[in-house]
Amino acid sequence: MKKETPPPRTIGLITDFGLSDPYVGQMRAVLARKAPGCLVVDISHDVAPFNVAQAAFFLAASYEHFPADAVILAVVDPGVGTDRAIVGLEVDGRMLIAPDNGLLALAQKNAWAASIRAFDLSAAMDAPNRVSHTFHGRDVLAPLAAWLALGGKPGELGREIDPETLVSLPWSHPDIRPGRACGHVLHIDRFGNCVLNLEAGSLGVPTGLRLTVPAGGGLTYARTYGDMPEGGPGLLEGSQGFLELAVNQRSAAKQFGLSMGDAIELAWEA
Amino acid sequence: MKKETPPPRTIGLITDFGLSDPYVGQMRAVLARKAPGCLVVDISHDVAPFNVAQAAFFLAASYEHFPADAVILAVVDPGVGTDRAIVGLEVDGRMLIAPDNGLLALAQKNAWAASIRAFDLSAAMDAPNRVSHTFHGRDVLAPLAAWLALGGKPGELGREIDPETLVSLPWSHPDIRPGRACGHVLHIDRFGNCVLNLEAGSLGVPTGLRLTVPAGGGLTYARTYGDMPEGGPGLLEGSQGFLELAVNQRSAAKQFGLSMGDAIELAWEA
Amino acid sequence: MKKETPPPRTIGLITDFGLSDPYVGQMRAVLARKAPGCLVVDISHDVAPFNVAQAAFFLAASYEHFPADAVILAVVDPGVGTDRAIVGLEVDGRMLIAPDNGLLALAQKNAWAASIRAFDLSAAMDAPNRVSHTFHGRDVLAPLAAWLALGGKPGELGREIDPETLVSLPWSHPDIRPGRACGHVLHIDRFGNCVLNLEAGSLGVPTGLRLTVPAGGGLTYARTYGDMPEGGPGLLEGSQGFLELAVNQRSAAKQFGLSMGDAIELAWEA
Numbered sequence: 001m002k003k004e005t006p007p008p009r010t011i012g013l014i015t016d017f018g019l020s021d022p023y024v025g026q027m028r029a030v031l032a033r034k035a036p037g038c039l040v041v042d043i044s045h046d047v048a049p050f051n052v053a054q055a056a057f058f059l060a061a062s063y064e065h066f067p068a069d070a071v072i073l074a075v076v077d078p079g080v081g082t083d084r085a086i087v088g089l090e091v092d093g094r095m096l097i098a099p100d101n102g103l104l105a106l107a108q109k110n111a112w113a114a115s116i117r118a119f120d121l122s123a124a125m126d127a128p129n130r131v132s133h134t135f136h137g138r139d140v141l142a143p144l145a146a147w148l149a150l151g152g153k154p155g156e157l158g159r160e161i162d163p164e165t166l167v168s169l170p171w172s173h174p175d176i177r178p179g180r181a182c183g184h185v186l187h188i189d190r191f192g193n194c195v196l197n198l199e200a201g202s203l204g205v206p207t208g209l210r211l212t213v214p215a216g217g218g219l220t221y222a223r224t225y226g227d228m229p230e231g232g233p234g235l236l237e238g239s240q241g242f243l244e245l246a247v248n249q250r251s252a253a254k255q256f257g258l259s260m261g262d263a264i265e266l267a268w269e270a
Numbered sequence: 271m272k273k274e275t276p277p278p279r280t281i282g283l284i285t286d287f288g289l290s291d292p293y294v295g296q297m298r299a300v301l302a303r304k305a306p307g308c309l310v311v312d313i314s315h316d317v318a319p320f321n322v323a324q325a326a327f328f329l330a331a332s333y334e335h336f337p338a339d340a341v342i343l344a345v346v347d348p349g350v351g352t353d354r355a356i357v358g359l360e361v362d363g364r365m366l367i368a369p370d371n372g373l374l375a376l377a378q379k380n381a382w383a384a385s386i387r388a389f390d391l392s393a394a395m396d397a398p399n400r401v402s403h404t405f406h407g408r409d410v411l412a413p414l415a416a417w418l419a420l421g422g423k424p425g426e427l428g429r430e431i432d433p434e435t436l437v438s439l440p441w442s443h444p445d446i447r448p449g450r451a452c453g454h455v456l457h458i459d460r461f462g463n464c465v466l467n468l469e470a471g472s473l474g475v476p477t478g479l480r481l482t483v484p485a486g487g488g489l490t491y492a493r494t495y496g497d498m499p500e501g502g503p504g505l506l507e508g509s510q511g512f513l514e515l516a517v518n519q520r521s522a523a524k525q526f527g528l529s530m531g532d533a534i535e536l537a538w539e540a
Numbered sequence: 541m542k543k544e545t546p547p548p549r550t551i552g553l554i555t556d557f558g559l560s561d562p563y564v565g566q567m568r569a570v571l572a573r574k575a576p577g578c579l580v581v582d583i584s585h586d587v588a589p590f591n592v593a594q595a596a597f598f599l600a601a602s603y604e605h606f607p608a609d610a611v612i613l614a615v616v617d618p619g620v621g622t623d624r625a626i627v628g629l630e631v632d633g634r635m636l637i638a639p640d641n642g643l644l645a646l647a648q649k650n651a652w653a654a655s656i657r658a659f660d661l662s663a664a665m666d667a668p669n670r671v672s673h674t675f676h677g678r679d680v681l682a683p684l685a686a687w688l689a690l691g692g693k694p695g696e697l698g699r700e701i702d703p704e705t706l707v708s709l710p711w712s713h714p715d716i717r718p719g720r721a722c723g724h725v726l727h728i729d730r731f732g733n734c735v736l737n738l739e740a741g742s743l744g745v746p747t748g749l750r751l752t753v754p755a756g757g758g759l760t761y762a763r764t765y766g767d768m769p770e771g772g773p774g775l776l777e778g779s780q781g782f783l784e785l786a787v788n789q790r791s792a793a794k795q796f797g798l799s800m801g802d803a804i805e806l807a808w809e810a
Contacts, residue, residue, distance in 0.1 A: 010569070010572045010573075010576075012565070012569065014562075014565075017460065018460040019289065019312075019314065019315070019316060019559065020314060020316035020459075020460060021314065021457075021459045021460055022284075022313045022314050022328045022331060022332045022510075023459075023509075024312075025282070025311060025312055025313035025314060025332060026313070026331075026332050026335045028311045028312070029280070029282065029311055029313075029332065029335035029336040029337075029340075030335050032280045032309055032311055032336065032337055032340075033280075033335070033336065033337045033338075036277075036280075036309075036337070039572050039576075041565060041568045041569055041572055042559075042564075042565055042568070043562045043565035043566070043569075044559065044560060044561065044562050044565060045559070046559060046560035049460065049461055049519075050519055058562045061562060061566075062562045062565055062566050062569065065566045065569035065570050065573070065678070066569040066572065066573065067569075067572055067573045067576070068573075070569075070572075078495070078496070078518075078519050079496050080494060080495065080496065081493060081494025081495065081496055081497070082494065082496035082497070132507075132508075132509040133493045133494035133506070133507070134494050134495060134506065134507075134508055134509045134514075135509030138335070138509065139509070187561075189560075189561045189563075190556075190557065190558040190560060190561055190589065191589055223621060223673045224620060224621025224622065224673035224674050225618070225620065225621065225674060226618070226619050226620065226621055226622035227621065227622070236673070236674065237672075237673070237674075238672075238674060239563075239672040239674045239675030239678065239679070240562075244674075248618075249589075249590055249618050286730075287730065288730040289559065289582075289584065289585070289586060290584060290586035290730060291584065291727075291729045291730055292554075292583045292584050292598045292601060292602045292780075293729075293779075294582075295552070295554075295581060295582055295583035295584060295602060296583070296601075296602050296605045298581045298582070299550070299552065299581055299583075299602065299605035299606040299607075299610075300605050302550045302579055302581055302606065302607055302610075303550075303605070303606065303607045303608075306547075306550075306579075306607070319730065319731055319789075320789055348765070348766070348788075348789050349766050350764060350765065350766065351763060351764025351765065351766055351767070352764065352766035352767070402777075402778075402779040403763045403764035403776070403777070404764050404765060404776065404777075404778055404779045404784075405779030408605070408779065409779070
C-alpha cells in the first residue's frame with residue numbers, strides 16, 4: 001500500500017486518555033513505527049472521559065490551524081470493540097478520522113469549508129495483525145492515521161458515504177433573536193473563560209449587554225481581556241470562533257457559577 | 271564516538287517528573303542538542319513520585335510498540351547522586367536504559383523476548399562536562415540515550431553483565447489454581463480500570479466468575495467494555511497484556527474501593 | 541522573507557495555557573504549518589495562570605540546555621490585545637521571545653552570558669492575516685517564532701533596543717551576610733523541593749546550618765537527596781542553578797509549610 005513517498009504529513013491527536021497512563025505514548029510509538037518522519041501534534045488528551053461533544057468542539061476549533069494536508073485523529077470511544085464504524089471526513093484537504101459517534105459532527109457542519117467528503121473506513125479493523133478489543137486508538141486508528149499520512153487514499157480502503165449520514169451530536173442550537181440570545185456553555189477553559197455556543201459575531205456589537213440566565217448583571221462587550229474593567233465581566237469574540245464570557249485575570253465560571261453544558265441567556269438593547 | 275550516521279532512532283521516555291516543572295523539557299532540550307533528528311516519544315511522566323514498580327509496568331507494557339531499534343529511557347531515581355549503577359537492557363533490538371533499581375525488572379522477565387542482553391553503563395556518569403548531583407535524567411541519562419540513538423554501542427561504554435544480576439522488584443507473583451486466583455492491582459488507569467498482575471489469558475475463559483476479595487459479586491468475562499451490562503462489572507483482557515477489572519463507562523476502582531497495590535481474589539467454576 | 545534554508549532549528553515553548561485546552565496544540569499546529577521540519581520542545585505549559593515570575597524562572601533555568609541556535613517562546617500574557625510590546629532577547633545565539641512584561645527579566649540578568657542583544661519585535665502584530673485579540677500566542681508569537689526559526693533576522697523586523705529597557709520583575713534580591721541569608725521560595729517542584737532565590741554556591745559550604753524562618757531546625761548541607769538522613773531536611777545545590785530545601789523522598793514544602801513566594805531565612809556558623 002506504500003506510494004512514491006510524498007513529504008511527511010502532520011498527524012494531530014485528540015483523545016480522552018489523559019497523559020498519566022501510557023496509552024497516548026503507545027499510540028505515538030505506533031505512529032513512530034508506522035509513519036517515521038511524520039510530525040505528531042497533540043491537540044488535547046484531557047477531554048473529559050467519554051465526552052464526545054467536548055472533543056468534537058476541540059476538533060472543530062483546531063483543525064484549520066494544521067497544515068493543509070494534515071491527518072487528525074480523534075479518539076473518544078466508549079463503543080470500542082463493538083460494531084460502531086470508523087469514519088473519515090476530508091475537509092478542504094485535511095483528513096479527520098474517528099469512531100462514528102459524533103466526534104466529527106461539528107467539523108462537518110462547518111459552514112465555511114469549500115469541500116467535504118466522508119468515507120467509511122471500518123475496514124481498518126480487519127487488519128491481519130494483533131488487534132486488542134479495548135484499545136483501537138493504538139491498534140486500529142493510529143495505524144490507519146499512519147497509512148493515510150504516508151499517502152494512502154481513503155477511497156482505496158473504504159467507500160465514500162454521504163457526510164449527512166455520520167452520527168450527529170444531540171446539539172442544542174442557540175436561539176438568537178433581536179435583543180435576546182439563549183445558548184449554553186460549550187467549554188470552560190483553564191482560565192475560567194466560558195466558551196458559548198454562539199458564533200463570534202453572531203450578536204453584532206450589542207449595547208446595554210446583560211447576562212440574564214444565570215442572573216449576572218451587565219457585561220462589557222470587549223475586544224480583549226485587558227479592555228474589560230478590573231474584575232468586571234465581559235463578553236468577547238474568543239480565539240476559538242465563539243463568544244466567551246470572561247473576567248480579566250479571573251474565572252468567569254466561578255464568578256457566575258457556570259459549568260460545562262449550563263444554559264445561559266444574554267439580553268441587550270435591540 | 272560518532273559513527274557513519276544511521277537513520278535517526280526513536281527515543282522513548284518514562285519519568286516521575288510530571289509535566290509542570292521544566293525537568294522533562296530540559297531533558298528534551300538536551301536530546302534536541304545531542305541527538306538532532308531523533309524523535310522523542312513520551313510514554314508517561316506522571317509515574318507516582320518514586321514508584322519504581324509503576325514505571326516498570328509502564329515500560330514493560332509499552333516498549334514493544336516502539337520501532338525495532340528504539341532507545342527507551344526510564345528515570346525514577348530516588349538514589350540519584352549515590353553509587354547506584356546505570357544499566358541497559360537490550361530486548362530484541364530495543365535498548366532500555368535506567369538506574370539499576372528495578373525499573374527494568376518486568377521487561378527483563380518478559381518471557382517472549384528472543385534475545386536479552388544487559389550492560390553496566392555507569393561509565394556514563396564519568397562524563398567530562400558539568401553533571402549535577404540531583405538530575406542525572408538530564409545530565410547523564412539523556413546524553414547516554416542520545417549517544418545510543420546515534421549508533422553508540424553499549425559494549426563500547428560498559429561491560430556486558432548477566433541480566434539476572436539486575437536489581438529486581440519485590441514483586442508478588444499471582445497465585446493461580448483451578449477455580450481461584452489471588453493477585454493484586456498493578457495499576458488503576460484514568461477511567462478507573464484496575465489492571466491486575468494476572469496475564470491476559472491466564473484464567474482461560476472462566477464461567478461463574480466472582481470477585482471474592484474485596485467482596486464484589488459476579489463478574490462478566492467480557493471481550494470489551496461495550497459487551498458488559500450497563501453498570502455491571504466485568505473482567506477482560508486489557509490492552510496492556512493483563513486482565514482488567516472494569517465497569518462500562520464507570521470506575522471499577524471506585525465501585526470496588528480499590529487502590530493501586532490492593533490484593534484481589536477471583537473465583538470461578540473450576 | 542524566506543532564506544537559503546539553514547538546517548531546521550529547535551523551538552522551545554513555555555506558557556500558562558495548561559495541556560487540557562486545545563491552545564498549545566493550536567500553537568504547535570501553526571508551528572507545523574509555518575516551520576515544517578523544526579522540532580518543538582515543551583518546557584512547561586503549567587505555569588500558574590498569569591504568573592510571569594514563575595515562567596521567567598523556568599525560562600532562565602532552561603534555555604541554556606537547548607541547541608545553540610534555538611528559538612524559545614514564552615507566553616504568559618495578561619496584557620494580550622493591549623499595546624504591550626513583543627520583544628526578543630538574543631542570549632549567546634539563542635533567541636528568546638515574549639510579550640514585554642518581565643518574562644525575559646531573569647534570563648536578561650544572567651551574569652554568565654557573553655552576548656546579550658534585545659529587539660522590539662512588536663511589528664509581528666501587524667501581520668496581514670487574521671489575528672485574534674485574545675490569542676497572540678497562536679496568531680502572532682508562534683508565526684514569529686517560526687519565522688525566526690527559519691532564519692529570519694530580528695533586526696529586519698524590529699529595531700535593536702537597550703536590554704536594560706525591557707520590563708523588569710519586582711524581584712526581591714536575597715540578602716546574604718556572613719552567617720545569615722534571607723530570601724524567598726522561587727518555586728516548589730512536584731517532589732516538594734523548595735527552590736530558593738539563592739544561587740548555587742552563594743553560601744559556600746556552611747556548617748551548623750539552620751532554617752530560622754520559618755522555624756525549622758537544623759539542615760544537612762548535602763550534595764544530593766540520598767546523602768540526607770532519612771526524613772531529615774537538607775539544603776543542596778539544585779539542578780536549576782539555585783539552592784533547594786529538600787527532604788529525601790518527602791516534601792520539604794509540606795514539612796516546613798512553605799508556599800511559592802514565602803520568605804525564608806538561613807543561619808550558620810560564620
